[in-house]
Structure formats: structure tokens, C-alpha cells
Amino acid sequence: xxxxxxxxxxxxxxxxxxxxxxxxxxxxxxxxxxxxxxxxxxxxxxxxxxxxxxxxxxxxxxxxxxxxxxxxxxxxxxxxxxxxxxxxxxxxxxxxxxxxxxxxxxxxxxxxxxxxxxxxxxxxxxxxxxxxxxxxxxxxxxxxxxxxxxxxxxxxxxxxxxxxxxxxxxxxxxxxxxxxxxxxxxxxxxxxxxxxxxxxxxxxxxxxxxxxxxxxxxxxxxxxxxxxxxxxxxxxxxxxxxxxxxxxxxxxxxxxxxxxxxxxxxxxxxxxxxxxxxxxxxxxxxxxxxxxxxxxxxxxxxxxxxxxxxxxx
Amino acid sequence: xxxxxxxxxxxxxxxxxxxxxxxxxxxxxxxxxxxxxxxxxxxxxxxxxxxxxxxxxxxxxxxxxxxxxxxxxxxxxxxxxxxxxxxxxxxxxxxxxxxxxxxxxxxxxxxxxxxxxxxxxxxxxxxxxxxxxxxxxxxxxxxxxxxxxxxxxxxxxxxxxxxxxxxxxxxxxxxxxxxxxxxxxxxxxxxxxxxxxxxxxxxxxxxxxxxxxxxxxxxxxxxxxxxxxxxxxxxxxxxxxxxxxxxxxxxxxxxxxxxxxxxxxxxxxxxxxxxxxxxxxxxxxxxxxxxxxxxxxxxxxxxxxxxxxxxxx
Numbered sequence: 264x265x266x267x268x269x270x271x272x273x274x275x276x277x278x279x280x281x282x283x284x285x286x287x288x289x290x291x292x293x294x295x296x297x298x299x300x301x302x303x304x305x306x307x308x309x310x311x312x313x314x315x316x317x318x319x320x321x322x323x324x325x326x327x328x329x330x331x332x333x334x335x336x337x338x339x340x341x342x343x344x345x346x347x348x349x350x351x352x353x354x355x356x357x358x359x360x361x362x363x364x365x366x367x368x369x370x371x372x373x374x375x376x377x378x379x380x381x382x383x384x385x386x387x388x389x390x391x392x393x394x395x396x397x398x399x400x401x402x403x404x405x406x407x408x409x410x411x412x413x414x415x416x417x418x419x420x421x422x423x424x425x426x427x428x429x430x431x432x433x434x435x436x437x438x439x440x441x442x443x444x445x446x447x448x449x450x451x452x453x454x455x456x457x458x459x460x461x462x463x464x465x466x467x468x469x470x471x472x473x474x475x476x477x478x479x480x481x482x483x484x485x486x487x488x489x490x491x492x493x494x495x496x497x498x499x500x501x502x503x504x505x506x507x508x509x510x511x512x513x514x515x516x517x518x519x520x521x522x523x524x525x526x527x528x529x530x531x532x533x534x535x536x537x538x539x540x541x542x543x544x545x546x547x548x549x550x551x552x553x554x555x556x557x558x559x560x561x562x563x564x565x566x567x568x569x570x571x572x573x574x575x576x
Numbered sequence: 577x578x579x580x581x582x583x584x585x586x587x588x589x590x591x592x593x594x595x596x597x598x599x600x601x602x603x604x605x606x607x608x609x610x611x612x613x614x615x616x617x618x619x620x621x622x623x624x625x626x627x628x629x630x631x632x633x634x635x636x637x638x639x640x641x642x643x644x645x646x647x648x649x650x651x652x653x654x655x656x657x658x659x660x661x662x663x664x665x666x667x668x669x670x671x672x673x674x675x676x677x678x679x680x681x682x683x684x685x686x687x688x689x690x691x692x693x694x695x696x697x698x699x700x701x702x703x704x705x706x707x708x709x710x711x712x713x714x715x716x717x718x719x720x721x722x723x724x725x726x727x728x729x730x731x732x733x734x735x736x737x738x739x740x741x742x743x744x745x746x747x748x749x750x751x752x753x754x755x756x757x758x759x760x761x762x763x764x765x766x767x768x769x770x771x772x773x774x775x776x777x778x779x780x781x782x783x784x785x786x787x788x789x790x791x792x793x794x795x796x797x798x799x800x801x802x803x804x805x806x807x808x809x810x811x812x813x814x815x816x817x818x819x820x821x822x823x824x825x826x827x828x829x830x831x832x833x834x835x836x837x838x839x840x841x842x843x844x845x846x847x848x849x850x851x852x853x854x855x856x857x858x859x860x861x862x863x864x865x866x867x868x869x870x871x872x873x874x875x876x877x878x879x880x881x882x883x884x885x886x887x888x889x
Contacts, residue, residue, distance in 0.1 A: 285595075285677050286675040291680065326638065364602065366596075
């Protein structure tokens with residue numbers, strides 16, 4: 264059983280407009296809502312892979328109901344702690360000239376009482392979980408070391424942990440030594456406050472994190488591919504060359520594939536292949552958190568992994 | 577029992593931003609959702625007045641659930657026909673300089689099957705209703721003479737009818753001779769395609785509509801006041817001078833008051849006083865569809881109605 268933790272989910276709304284004019288009345292066309300937030304994408308991808316999933320975190324209001332319904336519809340167990348404020352909606356407005364205006368809501372403020380209730384239930388969920396996946400930003404009110412705390416609780420119950428977030432939440436989370444983190448190259452650079460413009464630099468920073476006790480560090484390099492640094496050394500897989508339909512949620516698809524593979528006991532090499540194939544299949548869908556298993560199977564046949572050992576850096 | 581018909585309700589979302597920049601990421605502050613749409617405002621105001629209300633129309637999706645919950649919360653019976661597409665959300669973004677950007681969604685498309693199901697239920701609701709109030713725009717898919725059809729069905733069952741809409745829907749609705757319409761001065765001008773810059777012009781147009789068979793024509797003149805043209809002549813009530821908190825939904829408050837008063841069998845003069853007082857009390861609330869009964873009572877004492885007979889025009 265895989266436990267996914269989404270503390271700050273969102274409804275992703277996309278719409279079109281001829282030209283967005285501030286201070287005026289703007290009429291949208293082709294409005295569509297999708298369940299969003301990194302952990303929700305991970306949940307849905309895991310379900311397509313066939314994993315048993317419990318999805319927890321915070322939801323609230325009528326937008327929360329939409330998220331919970333999507334979670335149940337994909338066949339995962341919905342076990343969210345309810346907040347009073349509704350889940351935020353993020354609006355992406357695409358103008359006729361192709362420019363995109365993002366109008367993002369702040370996540371709702373989570374009070375101490377809700378956090379306490381969540382922690383009690385979270386501990387119970389851990390008893391049924393083999394892996395816990397923590398994805399996305401922390402909502403207001405949740406302390407910056409919260410992921411670290413959740414990771415420590417999971418480790419005490421021998422539940423493996425995967426953390427995918429950025430900034431301070433990632434820095435603090437790393438201190439609790441999750442089994443895997445998956446920063447993208449920008450998140451990795453931000454963590455160290457330095458540019459990482461070469462593969463060697465990326466490898467060096469990944470290995471520094473591994474030396475701090477994070478067993479597996481997977482760095483997404485965008486259209487270049489994925490690097491996994493584990494006890495065997497570096498595994499690098501080039502991304503599959505494709506014309507993407509939508510690249511949003513590709514990192515989440517990779518995280519889901521890694522969690523699924525780790526749960527099966529796959530080697531790092533196989534896990535990385537899965538991550539590249541699922542992520543590539545995800546780029547071919549308009550909607551995040553979806554992919555074609557048939558495409559994944561095709562891609563799995565062509566992914567190549569290049570292995571180097573640590574001392575070669 | 578008063579039946580309110582909301583064919584195109586909306587979630588009204590208000591939010592603040594420093595400066596809205598097209599093509600960029602914009603982070604909203606102080607986001608708040610309100611149940612919206614003219615018929616929903618009418619429903620809520622009627623409930624505060626103490627009327628028994630059945631609210632019908634079209635809702636759908638998770639936003640529809642929010643509307644239905646608001647209807648039930650105010651104590652009205654929620655009897656909406658469910659559509660597949662979610663109820664639209666209208667976003668009002670207030671910039672730091674005070675300018676407002678409105679981002680409006682199109683109403684969802686209503687299919688013939690849903691319309692047929694609605695008509696069956698509508699006929700049943702009419703059996704329990706004394707007055708039916710039709711408010712707001714028609715969603716896509718609904719024919720432009722739909723209000724006319726609903727009004728004719730109501731009249732066959734001796735249910736009084738009030739129509740508050742604009743443009744073609746109003747023009748077509750008038751043909752079925754509702755008991756009351758409440759255009760604002762702009763809607764009245766648009767109907768005749770001519771400017772109405774004097775009280776005499778307004779009176780003339782109102783009387784033309786009355787001669788076509790609409791028994792009562794109430795024209796809202798914004799901060800000037802309300803004019804009611806009925807079989808007794810013209811009743812004009814000056815608006816109460818107030819610093820408004822929010823003028824959105826004031827027309828709906830007036831419609832609700834007129835419906836309530838007509839249901840009680842009040843004279844035109846008393847109905848008009850109610851409309852002015854409730855509408856004024858509504859301007860003192862941030863939220864549409866709300867008002868203080870205490871304020872209404874205070875205002876009722878100071879509203880003055882000026883009566884002139886038809887031949888004076």
C-alpha cells in the first residue's frame with residue numbers, strides 16, 4: 264500500500280480568452296477544471312500503474328469535494344482531513360497570442376487543531392503503508408519542518424519515504440533523511456544557492472545530499488532526462504524525444520513511477536526506466552495525472568540507462 | 577409559496593491582487609466565494625423576509641453543490657435540475673489601485689434532455705406556488721423564448737409571474753405578459769433602442785409595456801430611486817441617501833421585496849416602499865442577497881412615494 268500526502272491540493276482551471284484586459288470585463292471560453300496539486304497527480308498515476316493507494320492531506324469546501332471525488336474515481340482511498348476553507352483554485356488563462364496568465368490563489372490557512380487531527384489519522388494510515396510519498400508545497404499555518412516530522416514518524420514504523428517539494432520545505436525535510444527525493448535541476452540549485460550548469464555539478468550536489476543520509480536522489484533535468492544517484496552510483500536515462508501535449512505533472516508522474524518501482528523492490532536502473540517511460544507517456548496527455556499504459560510499454564523498450572560509479576565524479 | 581427560477585446561477589469569487597499582469601504569474605489575496613446569480617440573491621432575500629421559497633433552475637458539478645448548499649442553508653427548498661457541466665464561477669479581481677477586473681465564465685450548455693426533465697418538475701412546482709420569479713440570463717442551449725414559455729405555463733395555473741432579465745430574453749418574455757417586470761433604466765432603453773434621459777421618457781416607455789399587457793412595470797433608476805407603473809398610475813420613490821458598501825444585487829433585493837409584497841396582497845405603493853427599503857438595506861452588506869431587517873424597518877419609516885396618474889404623462 265502506498266500512502267500519498269497532499270497538504271496543499273488545488274483545482275486547476277484552464278480557460279481561453281481573446282486578450283486579457285485588466286480593469287475590464289473579460290469573458291472566458293472553453294473553461295475546464297482538473298483535480299490538481301502534485302500529490303493528487305501522483306495518486307492518479309499510481310492507480311493507473313495498479314498500486315493500492317491511500318490519499319491523505321488537507322481538503323475543504325466544495326472544491327475539496329471535487330478533489331476527493333477525483334481521488335475516489337481513480338480508485339484510491341480518500342482519507343483527507345477536512346479544513347473549513349475551500350481548496351484553492353488556480354486559473355490558467357490562455358490568450359489568443361498563446362501567452363498564459365496564471366492567477367493563483369493562496370492555499371488556505373491550516374489551524375493547529377486540524378494539524379493535530381491530521382497527525383492522529385496519519386499515524387494510523389502508516390500502519391497500512393509500505394511507502395509514503397510527500398508532494399508539493401506546505402499550506403499556510405503548517406510549520407516548515409512538517410515534512411521532516413512526517414518522515415520521522417514513517418521511519419519509526421519502517422515505512423519508506425519519498426519527498427518531492429522545494430525551497431525551505433525540502434531543506435528541512437532532507438534533515439529527516441527520506442529514502443528518496445526528486446528535485447528538478449532548479450530546485451537542486453536553489454537548495455545550494457549555486458548554478459548547476461553541468462552534469463558533473465548535478466552529480467556532485469546529488470552525492471552531497473546522499474552523503475547527508477538521503478539514500479536515493481533523483482534529479483529531473485527537464486527534456487534532457489533523469490539522473491538517479493543511489494548506493495550503486497549514478498544512473499542516467501535520456502528523456503524520450505517527443506512533441507509534448509502538456510508537460511505539467513511530468514515530475515509527479517516520475518515520482519509515482521519511482522514509488523511504484525521501489526514498492527516492488529526493483530533495482531535503481533529499472534525504477535529509473537519506469538520513471539522516464541511513465542513521465543514521457545504523461546507528456547502525451549492534455550490532463551496531468553493520466554497516461555496510456557500502452558505508450559509506457561513502448562517507451563520502456565527504448566529507454567537506455569547509462570551507469571557510472573561514484574568515484575568517477 | 578414563492579418559486580424562484582435561476583437558469584444560470586454562478587459562484588461569485590472576489591479576490592485582491594497588487595497589480596494584475598497579463599502573461600505573468602499573479603498571486604491572489606483574500607479570496608472569497610459567494611453564491612451568486614440573480615435568482616439566488618432573490619431566494620436569499622425572500623427567506624430573510626420570511627417567505628416560503630422553492631428554488632429551481634439548473635445547477636451542476638461541485639460549484640452547483642455550493643449553490644444548492646447556500647439555498648438550503650437560507651432555508652429555501654432546493655429543487656434544481658442537475659447538469660453535467662459545473663456551474664460557472666465569476667472572478668472579480670480588485671487591484672491595489674481600486675480597478676476591478678471581471679473574469680466571467682460562460683454558462684454551461686444545457687441540453688434538450690435536461691430542459692425536458694426541468695419542464696416536468698417545473699410544472700409540479702407550479703402546483704405549490706403562488707408567485708414565480710424568473711431572474712437573470714439564459715444559459716447556452718436554452719431558447720430565447722424560454723421565459724415566455726415558463727410564464728405561460730404559470731399563468732395557466734393561476735401563478736403570478738415576475739420577470740427580471742434583459743435583452744432578447746426580456747423582449748421575448750414580455751410577449752407572454754408577466755404580471756411584473758423590473759428593468760433598470762439601461763435595460764429599458766435597450767429594449768426600445770432609444771435613450772431615456774428624463775423621467776417622462778421612462779414613464780412613457782413603462783406605460784407602452786403596460787399597454788402590451790404587462791400589469792406592473794417597475795423601473796430601477798439606480799441611485800435616483802424606483803418607479804412603479806401599475807393600473808393606478810405611476811408611483812415614484814426616491815432612493816435613500818446612503819454610502820453603499822456594495823450595490824451588487826440591489827435590483828434582486830428589490831425584486832424579492834416586490835414578490836413578497838405582491839404575495840401578501842400589498843398595494844403598489846407599499847410594495848414599492850418595501851422594494852426601496854430592502855434594496856437600501858442590501859447596499860449596507862458586503863454580500864449580495866443579505867440585509868438587516870432592523871435597517872429595513874428604519875428605512876421603511878422614511879421612504880416617501882409620489883403618486884401621479886397616467887394621463888399626466
